[in-house]
Amino acid sequence: MSGYLLRGIRCLGGEPVDMHLENGVIAEISEPSKKLRVTGAKTVQGDGLIALPGLVDLHTHLREPGREDAETVDSGTRAAALGGYTAVHAMANTDPVADTAGVVEQVWRLGKEAGFCDVFPVGAVTVGLRGERLAELGAMADSAARVRIFSDDGKCVSDPILMRRALEYVKSFGGVIAQHAQEPRLTEGAQMNEGDVSAVLGLRGWPAVAEEAIIARDVLLAEHVGSKLHVCHVSTAGSVEILRWAKSRGIAVTAEVTPHHLLLTDEMARSYNPLYKVNPPLRTARDIDSLRLALAEGVIDAVATDHAPHSIEDKDCEWQAAAFGMLGLQNALSVVQSTMVDTKLLTWADVAARMSTTPARIGQVANHGRPLSAGEPANITLYDPSITRLVSEKELVSKSRNTPYLGMTLPGQVIATFLRGSPTVLAGELIR
Amino acid sequence: MNRHLLSAADLSVEDALRVLDTAEEMSRVADAPVRKLPTLRGRTVVNLFFEDSTRTRISFEAAAKRLSADVINFSAKGSSVSKGESLKDTALTLEAMGADAVVIRHSASGAPHRLAHAGWLHGSVINAGDGTHEHPTQALLDSFTMRRHLRNGKGDLAGVRVAIVGDVLHSRVARSNVLLLATLGASVTLVAPPTLLPVGVEKWPCSISYDLDSVITKVDVVMALRVQLERMSDAFFPSAREYSRRFGLDTVRLARLPDGAIVMHPGPMNRGLEISAEAADGLRSVIVEQVANGVSVRMAVLYLLLAGAPLTDIDYKTLGPS
Ligand SMILES: [Zn+2]
Numbered sequence: 001m002s003g004y005l006l007r008g009i010r011c012l013g014g015e016p017v018d019m020h021l022e023n024g025v026i027a028e029i030s031e032p033s034k035k036l037r038v039t040g041a042k043t044v045q046g047d048g049l050i051a052l053p054g055l056v057d058l059h060t061h062l063r064e065p066g067r068e069d070a071e072t073v074d075s076g077t078r079a080a081a082l083g084g085y086t087a088v089h090a091m092a093n094t095d096p097v098a099d100t101a102g103v104v105e106q107v108w109r110l111g112k113e114a115g116f117c118d119v120f121p122v123g124a125v126t127v128g129l130r131g132e133r134l135a136e137l138g139a140m141a142d143s144a145a146r147v148r149i150f151s152d153d154g155k156c157v158s159d160p161i162l163m164r165r166a167l168e169y170v171k172s173f174g175g176v177i178a179q180h181a182q183e184p185r186l187t188e189g190a191q192m193n194e195g196d197v198s199a200v201l202g203l204r205g206w207p208a209v210a211e212e213a214i215i216a217r218d219v220l221l222a223e224h225v226g227s228k229l230h231v232c233h234v235s236t237a238g239s240v241e242i243l244r245w246a247k248s249r250g251i252a253v254t255a256e257v258t259p260h261h262l263l264l265t266d267e268m269a270r271s272y273n274p275l276y277k278v279n280p281p282l283r284t285a286r287d288i289d290s291l292r293l294a295l296a297e298g299v300i301d302a303v304a305t306d307h308a309p310h311s312i313e314d315k316d317c318e319w320q321a322a323a324f325g326m327l328g329l330q331n332a333l334s335v336v337q338s339t340m341v342d343t344k345l346l347t348w349a350d351v352a353a354r355m356s357t358t359p360a361r362i363g364q365v366a367n368h369g370r371p372l373s374a375g376e377p378a379n380i381t382l383y384d385p386s387i388t389r390l391v392s393e394k395e396l397v398s399k400s401r402n403t404p405y406l407g408m409t410l411p412g413q414v415i416a417t418f419l420r421g422s423p424t425v426l427a428g429e430l431i432r
Numbered sequence: 433m434n435r436h437l438l439s440a441a442d443l444s445v446e447d448a449l450r451v452l453d454t455a456e457e458m459s460r461v462a463d464a465p466v467r468k469l470p471t472l473r474g475r476t477v478v479n480l481f482f483e484d485s486t487r488t489r490i491s492f493e494a495a496a497k498r499l500s501a502d503v504i505n506f507s508a509k510g511s512s513v514s515k516g517e518s519l520k521d522t523a524l525t526l527e528a529m530g531a532d533a534v535v536i537r538h539s540a541s542g543a544p545h546r547l548a549h550a551g552w553l554h555g556s557v558i559n560a561g562d563g564t565h566e567h568p569t570q571a572l573l574d575s576f577t578m579r580r581h582l583r584n585g586k587g588d589l590a591g592v593r594v595a596i597v598g599d600v601l602h603s604r605v606a607r608s609n610v611l612l613l614a615t616l617g618a619s620v621t622l623v624a625p626p627t628l629l630p631v632g633v634e635k636w637p638c639s640i641s642y643d644l645d646s647v648i649t650k651v652d653v654v655m656a657l658r659v660q661l662e663r664m665s666d667a668f669f670p671s672a673r674e675y676s677r678r679f680g681l682d683t684v685r686l687a688r689l690p691d692g693a694i695v696m697h698p699g700p701m702n703r704g705l706e707i708s709a710e711a712a713d714g715l716r717s718v719i720v721e722q723v724a725n726g727v728s729v730r731m732a733v734l735y736l737l738l739a740g741a742p743l744t745d746i747d748y749k750t751l752g753p754s
Binding site for chain 2: 191194195196197198199200201202203204205207271272273316317318319320321
């Protein structure tokens with residue numbers, strides 16, 4: 001067994017090279033003209049494929065423990081591998097909530113057993129996500145799961161004093177608070193973006209200001225106490241302006257955007273199909289333009305999926321009764337190609353930064369988001385951008401079916417994913 | 433016409449006039465000694481009411497029965513609809529029963545849309561009021577009533593000036609009326625405190641005013657919307673007294689209406705809040721007629737959706753009363 005020989009791949013979209021993976025690392029890279037030969041290595045014909053460092057997701061809902069009917073660590077990491085991910089951060093809003101060392105270690109162990117990608121648990125900020133008192137952040141940080149990102153995602157840490165304390169407290173172990181920015185009083189019963197479409201549909205509005213007010217407050221708090229803030233799923237043009245201002249002041253804030261907020265608008269709600277019900281809600285074309293530009297400029301640092309599986313019962317119903325959230329892992333890279341690469345806003349090197357290097361840095365995960373050079377860990381995604389494909393249910397390996405891309409034609413497909421030199425995906429199919 | 437009536441926006445001007453003209457024909461049935469047509473014999477109309485509304489249910493029931501349809505009343509109120517799955521399960525049950533039309537009232541905006549398009553059932557779906565979205569048959573009966581009073585029951589409503597006053601934000605009646613009245617050529621002004629107008633209302637085909645007194649002298653129709661007192665606790669307005677002082681249709685305002693102008697209300701009324709007893713019961717009020725016209729309009733809608741015949745094919749004499 002002498003690893004894998006990837007022929008003719010284009011690292012970050014550059015000139016074709018041959019790459020040899022062995023013992024979990026990139027053993028050698030050479031020009032194709034040198035006809036790299038490795039006895040016993042399995043060959044992958046990679047002509048035309050883009051090689052990226054394995055993708056890292058900052059925002060994944062794996063639903064285990066508690067809602068194994070919707071997703072498990074195993075099924076979610078399979079979807080991740082097929083989407084080109086080698087690492088995901090598992091959000092804390094499970095049942096029980098990941099608010100103790102015990103629960104985060106359980107999720108971390110399940111990830112190890114599944115083996116399709118590395119799973120880094122996110123710890124809750126407050127006990128039970130109730131927003132009343134801090135969870136044992138230090139214990140989670142010191143646990144085997146080595147938690148560095150803390151989030152009450154799904155809920156906002158809306159109490160300003162609690163948010164301030166959380167930001168301060170995690171400084172002692174270099175943690176970061178990832179905020180789901182949603183002012184609760186402004187969004188009571190909210191169903192979709194507040195604007196022209198909600199006015200017509202008679203669905204309760206989720207105003208942009210409810211996100212922007214929290215981000216504005218939090219960047220000021222982060223500045224005041226000298227802490228790191230990460231903003232989850234930024235969805236509005238106004239949020240982009242606040243982040244731009246905060247970064248220009250040198251505030252330690254990072255931000256993510258989801259693939260769906262880069263592609264879909266609130267017009268989708270006109271169908272009343274709960275597939276398009278998500279939190280924060282789909283916004284307007286104007287917001288999409290701002291978000292794309294912000295991602296291109298680096299005002300938004302990373303793409304994160306907010307992969308949120310839901311059972312059929314929670315989606316095959318009327319809009320108001322449906323759960324918020326949509327699948328993201330399997331089609332994220334295609335959506336980014338469609339919205340950012342094909343539009344010439346990002347190069348493949350930029351994509352590597354936004355979907356691997358930077359998320360790995362924000363999550364402080366070692367051995368992910370590394371350069372594609374000899375001696376580095378062999379966490380690699382091979383992607384064919386020339387394919388166009390119709391998104392259908394049958395390709396979904398998630399336990400849930402709630403993808404908003406169903407029936408859409410998207411570009412590109414992940415052909416292979418290597419985790420520490422072993423393929424989790426080959427020829428577009430899961431291995432094992 | 434579409435197979436479903438989910439929104440007043442589903443109706444082209446031709447469709448809307450066809451419904452109104454057919455409703456005029458139907459109202460003659462209502463006046464006839466035998467108040468029944470055999471048109472929908474053997475067809476099943478289900479009244480699926482997830483929300484209490486005796487007056488709307490009775491109106492649809494009477495309409496269906498006068499067309500000789502079999503009517504099933506399915507009151508789902510009290511059953512667990514919070515999970516939402518019961519809408520689907522109920523739909524599958526109705527599909528198995530072979531419902532030709534489902535008249536649905538639901539507290540969730542878009543529930544009729546889901547019923548029509550989720551692939552759960554095949555019959556026609558008629559929206560009898562969904563959440564804060566629409567109530568298209570109410571708008572049809574309102575236009576029908578306006579047309580009778582202001583246009584001799586014929587043609588469109590071009591040039592008719594309508595003020596709709598009150599809680600537009602939460603009103604399905606207002607949404608449907610704005611759309612239908614625009615289709616029929618009327619000019620609509622919504623009058624409300626800014627808190628009770630939705631963000632995005634600027635894009636609607638109507639004008640907006642915060643001042644009822646400046647509008648009331650220039651309208652042919654004033655329609656007061658029901659105001660729910662619990663809105664006060666959500667700070668939409670300070671008090672019932674202040675609301676009625678600024679937006680209530682009282683005797684003083686009634687006197688300032690132009691000659692021939694009519695007063696409407698979709699009901700049920702809060703007398704003394706959005707409308708005074710004098711306005712509700714006075715000579716200008718057509719509120720009682722609205723109720724009667726509801727049956728004719730709903731007969732027309734059921735007839736056109738289920739029998740599918742355009743207006744020119746309806747011949748009262750050849751159909752004959754049964
Ligand atoms: Zn969130």
